[in-house]
Amino acid sequence: MHILLGSNNKAKKDAVSRCFLNETVLTIDAPSGVSPQPFSDEETLNGAINRAKYARNNLEHGLGIGLEGGVMELEGQLFLTNWGALTDGQQLYVASGARVPLPRLFASELKEGKELGDVMAHFTKDKEIRQNAGAIGVFTNGLITRDKMFEHVLYQLKGQYLAKLN
Ligand SMILES: O=P(O)(O)OP(=O)(O)OP(=O)(O)OC[C@H]1O[C@@H](n2cnc3c(O)ncnc32)[C@H](O)[C@@H]1O
Numbered sequence: 391m392h393i394l395l396g397s398n399n400k401a402k403k404d405a406v407s408r409c410f411l412n413e414t415v416l417t418i419d420a421p422s423g424v425s426p427q428p429f430s431d432e433e434t435l436n437g438a439i440n441r442a443k444y445a446r447n448n449l450e451h452g453l454g455i456g457l458e459g460g461v462m463e464l465e466g467q468l469f470l471t472n473w474g475a476l477t478d479g480q481q482l483y484v485a486s487g488a489r490v491p492l493p494r495l496f497a498s499e500l501k502e503g504k505e506l507g508d509v510m511a512h513f514t515k516d517k518e519i520r521q522n523a524g525a526i527g528v529f530t531n532g533l534i535t536r537d538k539m540f541e542h543v544l545y546q547l548k549g550q551y552l553a554k555l556n
C-alpha cells in the first residue's frame with residue numbers, strides 16, 4: 391500500500407515510516423491552507439486535514455496523511471498543539487497529539503507574530519530543530535522528540551483506520 395505524507399519534514403517522515411514499517415512511504419509538499427503558524431486547535435486540525443486530502447488526491451490507491459503543529463490558548467496560557475489526519479479517499483480519521491505549555495519566553499515572541507520554528511531555531515542555534523527534536527523536544531528536555539510525538543498521533547490514526555468503526 392502507498393502512503394503519501396503531505397510534508398517533507400524529516401521528523402514527520404520518520405514517524406510515518408516507523409508506524410507503517412512494511413509500506414512504501416512517499417512525501418509531497420502539501421499546502422496546509424492555514425497560516426504558517428496556526429493559532430488554535432481548529433486551525434491546526436484544518437491544516438492536517440487539508441494536507442491529508444491533498445496527498446490523497448495525488449494517489450490512485452492508498453492513504454493520504456497530514457500532520458500539523460501549532461499553538462492554542464487555554465486560560466491565558468499558550469500551548470504547543472499537534473494534529474494529524476488520515477484519509478483513504480472515503481473516510482477521514484483525525485487525532486491530536488501532545489499539548490504542553492509554551493514557556494513565557496517563547497509565548498511573547500509568538501504573540502509578536504513570529505513562527506515557533508524560527509524562534510526555536512534561534513533559541514537552540516539549530517536551523518534544523520523542526521526536522522528533529524522540535525519544540526516538544528526542547529520543552530521536555532529531550533524526553534519526547536517531535537518524531538516520537540507524531541508517531542503516537544499516527545498510531546491513533548492507523549488504529550482508527552484498521553478498527554473501521556466509522
Ligand atoms: O514542512 P512542514 O510540514 O510545514 O513542517 P513545519 O516544521 O513547518 O511544521 P508545521 O507546519 O506542522 O508546524 C506549524 C508551525 O508550528 C511550529 N512547530 C510546531 N511544533 C513544532 C516543533 O515541535 N518544533 C518546531 N516547530 C514546531 C512550526 O515552526 C510551524 O511554524
Ligand SMILES: [Mg+2]
Nearest residue numbers: 422426427459
Ligand atoms: Mg509548516
